[in-house]
Amino acid sequence: MDDDLVERARNAVTGRAELPGMSLIEHLEELRRRLIHSAIYLVVGFFVAYYFHDGIAAMMQRPITTALARLISGELPLQDWVALVRATVPPPARWRRRGSRGKLFTWRRLWQRFSTRSRA
DSSP, X not given: OHHHHHHHHHHHHHHHHTSOOOOHHHHHHHHHHHXXXXXXXXXXXXXXXXXXXXXXXXXXXXXXXXXXXHHHHTSSOHHHHXXXXXXXXXXXXXXXXXXXXXXXXXXHHHHHHHHHHHHO
């Protein structure tokens, strides 16, 4: 049983190796075709996103604006609002850098470092 399985696998690989491959020109034509399709899809995606950009921006701002309205009305404590903002708004990329030990230094670690100092 195992010998038959190994023999079938060898035959499949040998049969595949004997097939003629694509020439360099055929590879370049395929690459050109795929690059053109990718560029077309990117342009179409850009225009679709631009058409819906108001709705996308409103959807992304909705959690923060509703929480801010609840904070102003007094329904939401300040600590909860700050936690929500920290969870939903990513820090800028320039705040992320490599620390001295090779670990990724993030804004969250910086905040934890200062918040533990202020509590002590």
